[in-house]
Amino acid sequence: MKKYENILFDLDMTLLDFNTCEYNALKKTFFSYGVEIDGEKHKTYAVINDGLWKRLERGEIVKKDLGPMRFKMFLDYLDISEDPSVIDKQYKDNLSLEAVLMDNVKETCEKLSKDYNLYVITNGTDYIQKSRMKLSGLNPFFKGMITSDEAGFPKPQKEFFDFFFNKTKADKSSCLIVGDSLTSDILGGVNYGIDTCLISDNKPSGEIQPDYYVKSIDFLINLLQQ
Ligand SMILES: [Mg+2]
Structure with a gap:
């Protein structure tokens, strides 16, 4: 891959x-x-x-x-x-005080953080998302987080991604977006020309198609090692 x-x-x-x-x-x-x-x-x-x-x-x-x-x-x-x-x-x-993790998230992020720069991109209120990330214990594995509050625009809008790339100086072709939402995460990536991976129980059948899809976050490790 x-x-x-x-x-x-x-x-x-x-x-x-x-x-x-x-x-x-x-x-x-x-x-x-x-x-x-x-x-x-x-x-x-x-x-x-x-x-x-x-x-x-x-x-x-x-x-x-x-x-x-x-x-x-x-x-x-x-x-x-x-x-x-x-x-x-x-x-x-x-x-802002609720930070219940999805299954296998901590182990997966810890592993991936050894080989990749991890970022959070979220449509959410800045202080709430920052507090929840801190409480989740995930911060040590992440290089940073961009919220829609900070960017001034939500995913999937182009301006959200303009803000992300201006701030991180990351190269678009080296990025993979991973998320559960077709209308914000996947559509945002498709429109901006960033590869995407949907986390979902079912393979999406509609118009918006991700590059990859996995049933849960731990499958990412295998996917990225292919
Ligand atoms: Mg989501």
Whole structure:
């Protein structure tokens, strides 16, 4: 296989188990309002939140509005009258303390860090993602992290990658993007001319196609050694 020098990892659902982090943070946030968040409520929140992140990726909404918008919708669903901006801040603070790893991530990153420069590229709030990376114990294996907050644009937009390459001076042809999202990680790489690897249970069948796909992160080691 082509020799890469830099691996650009997405953070959520690639390195960190965002579903569990989100669920824990929601439970903590709403506990103080006497509301118990169960799997059903979490699912409703996640659908609202994912929909808004997709709109952000497409440039239809701006980042500062996303947080209050999702909690406005979720509070309406729960039939609670609280200030969505206040809840959003509390939720973000709780989320910043959640760093549950996906399976086999630490061992894989440790191994790969011996042969490759590892970076995190994430659509997320700067202080939250920095705090979670620190708590995850992964920082020693990574050369750096670029957040969409810092770049001013989210993946898959071209400006996000312009920012990454300006900052790291990495050579585009030596990079491989690894992530779980076709619409941000893989599409971003395809449009920018960077090789991509999707982590997914199923081989993608749609229009957006990665160069490689693996079922879980540990398969990357074999893939890169081929
Ligand atoms: Mg992701």
